Amino acid sequence: MSILIDKKTKLIVQGITGRDGSFHAEQMKKYGTNVVGGVTPGKGGTKLHGIPVFDNMQEAVAKTKANTSVIYVPPPFAIDAIYEAADAGIKLIVCITEGVPANDMMKVYDYVKAKGIRMIGPNSPGLISTDKSKVGIMPGNIVKKGPVGVISRSGTLTYEAIWALTCAGIGQTTCLGIGGDQIIGTNFIDVLEMFEADKATKAVVMIGEIGGTDEEQAAKFVKKKMTKPVVGFIAGRMAPPGKRMGHAGAIISGGSGTADDKIKALNAAGIPVAASPTEIPDLIREKLANKKAASTKKTKASAKTKTGARKKVAAKKTAPKASARAGAKAKKKSTKKR
Amino acid sequence: MKIHEYQARGIFASAGIPVPRGQAVSTVADAVAVAEEYARPVMVKAQVHVGGRGKAGGVQYAENVEAARVWAQKILGMEIKGLKVNTVLVTEAADIVSEAYVGIVIDRASKAPVIMVSAAGGIDIEEVAAKTPEKIFKLAVDPQLGLRVYQARDLAATLYRDIKLIRQAADIIMKLYDVYWKTDASLVEINPLITTPDGKVVAIDAKVNIDDNGLFRQKDIAAMRDLDAEDPSEMEAREGDLSFVSLNGNIGCMVNGAGLAMATMDLVKHYGGDPANFLDIGGSSNPQKVLTAMSIILRNPNVRAILINIFGGITRCDDVANGIVMAYEELRPEVPIVVRLTGTNEVAARKILKKINLESAATLDEVVKKTIELAETDADSAGRVA
Numbered sequence: 001m002s003i004l005i006d007k008k009t010k011l012i013v014q015g016i017t018g019r020d021g022s023f024h025a026e027q028m029k030k031y032g033t034n035v036v037g038g039v040t041p042g043k044g045g046t047k048l049h050g051i052p053v054f055d056n057m058q059e060a061v062a063k064t065k066a067n068t069s070v071i072y073v074p075p076p077f078a079i080d081a082i083y084e085a086a087d088a089g090i091k092l093i094v095c096i097t098e099g100v101p102a103n104d105m106m107k108v109y110d111y112v113k114a115k116g117i118r119m120i121g122p123n124s125p126g127l128i129s130t131d132k133s134k135v136g137i138m139p140g141n142i143v144k145k146g147p148v149g150v151i152s153r154s155g156t157l158t159y160e161a162i163w164a165l166t167c168a169g170i171g172q173t174t175c176l177g178i179g180g181d182q183i184i185g186t187n188f189i190d191v192l193e194m195f196e197a198d199k200a201t202k203a204v205v206m207i208g209e210i211g212g213t214d215e216e217q218a219a220k221f222v223k224k225k226m227t228k229p230v231v232g233f234i235a236g237r238m239a240p241p242g243k244r245m246g247h248a249g250a251i252i253s254g255g256s257g258t259a260d261d262k263i264k265a266l267n268a269a270g271i272p273v274a275a276s277p278t279e280i281p282d283l284i285r286e287k288l289a290n291k292k293a294a295s296t297k298k299t300k301a302s303a304k305t306k307t308g309a310r311k312k313v314a315a316k317k318t319a320p321k322a323s324a325r326a327g328a329k330a331k332k333k334s335t336k337k338r
Numbered sequence: 339m340k341i342h343e344y345q346a347r348g349i350f351a352s353a354g355i356p357v358p359r360g361q362a363v364s365t366v367a368d369a370v371a372v373a374e375e376y377a378r379p380v381m382v383k384a385q386v387h388v389g390g391r392g393k394a395g396g397v398q399y400a401e402n403v404e405a406a407r408v409w410a411q412k413i414l415g416m417e418i419k420g421l422k423v424n425t426v427l428v429t430e431a432a433d434i435v436s437e438a439y440v441g442i443v444i445d446r447a448s449k450a451p452v453i454m455v456s457a458a459g460g461i462d463i464e465e466v467a468a469k470t471p472e473k474i475f476k477l478a479v480d481p482q483l484g485l486r487v488y489q490a491r492d493l494a495a496t497l498y499r500d501i502k503l504i505r506q507a508a509d510i511i512m513k514l515y516d517v518y519w520k521t522d523a524s525l526v527e528i529n530p531l532i533t534t535p536d537g538k539v540v541a542i543d544a545k546v547n548i549d550d551n552g553l554f555r556q557k558d559i560a561a562m563r564d565l566d567a568e569d570p571s572e573m574e575a576r577e578g579d580l581s582f583v584s585l586n587g588n589i590g591c592m593v594n595g596a597g598l599a600m601a602t603m604d605l606v607k608h609y610g611g612d613p614a615n616f617l618d619i620g621g622s623s624n625p626q627k628v629l630t631a632m633s634i635i636l637r638n639p640n641v642r643a644i645l646i647n648i649f650g651g652i653t654r655c656d657d658v659a660n661g662i663v664m665a666y667e668e669l670r671p672e673v674p675i676v677v678r679l680t681g682t683n684e685v686a687a688r689k690i691l692k693k694i695n696l697e698s699a700a701t702l703d704e705v706v707k708k709t710i711e712l713a714e715t716d717a718d719s720a721g722r723v724a
Binding site for chain 1: 444446447449450451480481482518519522523524549550551552554555581583585593594595596597598599600601603604605606607608613616618621649650651652653680681682701702703
């Protein structure tokens with residue numbers, strides 16, 4: 001299984017005849033994505049890489065029954081492209097475009113949400129469900145089928161983390177970049193929820209960075225709602241306050257949004273944070289091993305007694321935390337002493 | 339993007355927000371002329387892009403023309419947090435009865451503009467938020483609907499009791515919200531918003547930050563950019579479509595992608611090194627960008643070694659390699675360079691790089707460790723571009 005996209009995904013590429021749109025339409029098709037059409041006003045009726053091109057989304061969706069769209073159009077037109085996709089009945093909109101004004105995004109966010117549409121991005125690298133479908137610009141050759149879900153605010157840093165996992169022999173269900181902007185359609189929590197519900201995903205890697213408090217909120221969510229282990233990475237420990245580090249959303253303002261705050265919040269929720277992307281596979285292995293140990297205990301417990309159901313939950317809750325959160329517990333103790 | 343107070347108050351004034359008379363000047367003679375024209379006490383205010391200029395002595399009250407001359411002399415040319423003051427704003431000094439705060443910011447969590455007001459104005463609002471959060475009233479505005487007059491009035495009513503003052507403040511909040519949208523702002527702020535003895539509500543400070551992503555349709559505001567107030571390397575990088583931030587270390591970094599660039603810098607620090615900069619060459623792999631990036635890095639005399647980390651996706655490693663060769667031949671850097679290229683077309687890239695003799699590394703951790711090592715051994719030879 002996977003989240004958001006799979007073999008049922010029927011994709012329209014908005015801005016298909018542009019430089020990026022054309023290149024990635026071909027890449028996505030090669031990966032096996034069902035690219036059913038593209039849209040560029042004035043180019044309707046032509047074909048590109050064997051993909052039919054339409055003048056507008058209404059027509060494209062009517063003729064292809066597409067359910068997903070990916071946007072490669074330049075910033076001044078990207079907002080309109082999202083509205084057009086929403087009005088044409090698309091259910092999942094992935095906006096790759098970088099440089100979309102934040103105030104426009106606020107309006108779009110409310111609009112698509114009211115229609116029950118899932119929007120990813122803007123400034124997102126898109127997503128890949130391994131061996132099924134790829135929407136966006138992530139390189140298809142770095143992923144490998146396996147049990148880990150990956151979520152990130154970044155592009156190439158995500159590839160680095162995925163590549164580290166793949167090299168260590170740990171594969172992925174779905175890898176998704178939520179985007180580096182301030183106002184984005186889908187946040188960490190939305191994706192964590194989906195991974196929690198996805199049967200094939202056994203553990204999650206969450207890659208955050210400075211700016212905002214999305215990671216802190218995600219940490220709270222993990223502690224309260226997630227049964228699956230989560231491993232973290234936070235970029236920007238070196239970043240000076242007040243400077244925008246490339247991404248529009250990566251800015252420390254008024255002392256909030258620092259990497260230290262985020263790492264603390266993650267640790268407090270039992271999420272170990274890797275110092276380097278190359279440490280991620282080890283942390284995942286550890287977590288999965290703990291999880292297994294916990295589930296063996298769980299089976300034993302339920303076999304022994306009829307009230308197993310209750311114990312099952314208890315085992316599930318305590319066992320993986322016990323070892324992984326040793327650090328957090330030690331910290332708590334020292335605070336008490338003080 | 340930040341603009342100066344005098345530019346922000348100009349925007350406020352054209353939106354109908356009451357501000358005291360004032361003029362921005364860059365010479366003492368002009369400052370004196372303004373003070374003479376107003377013929378009453380004035381404020382002399384340093385125009386720099388940093389907070390805390392008041393505490394640094396950059397905002398002064400001048401009782402008369404002579405005092406205005408003395409303060410203009412002192413403030414023009416002074417340095418505040420490393421930034422030289424080239425311009426002062428001379429305004430009529432106002433008689434202040436009360437000071438409040440009004441601000442509007444992008445709120446990531448509620449995905450809406452949030453209006454904040456506080457009767458505790460005139461001081462750092464972050465301090466108020468930390469110490470006495472109950473003194474701040476917030477309202478997340480529905481971005482589709484916009485701000486309604488009753489909402490502005492309710493906010494204003496938390497500041498004042500007199501309905502005449504409430505009406506004036508509500509009108510100012512409505513106009514400020516309008517400025518926020520029309521300028522693609524990420525922050526607009528009046529601190530303080532004052533009341534005068536004759537019952538007027540006036541904005542005696544003005545702050546506007548613009549969302550960089552909105553600049554393409556804000557030509558007038560983009561033209562307000564104060565080139566003197568910026569790091570020249572950061573400026574050149576922006577023109578070359580690169581993201582660059584100067585830091586204090588000695589390891590020059592060139593990376594593709596903002597997240598990976600930050601992670602690479604963090605790792606430099608983690609292994610005991612100190613990055614000289616943040617530099618993201620972006621997604622496209624134009625060799626010219628690599629050349630520009632290299633020349634910006636090399637201009638920093640502190641740089642002892644350069645780290646290049648590229649994870650090819652859309653960025654093609656062979657394109658970057660061509661850029662590195664081009665930069666190497668044109669700039670002849672004397673500091674060691676360590677390159678790590680992974681992903682799209684990496685084999686071709688390695689062949690291209692054979693033309694020049696550079697250190698290479700296979701993994702992220704390796705490239706970082708190797709560069710730190712070379713920076714340390716090279717520390718006394720002080721090599722850079724001839």
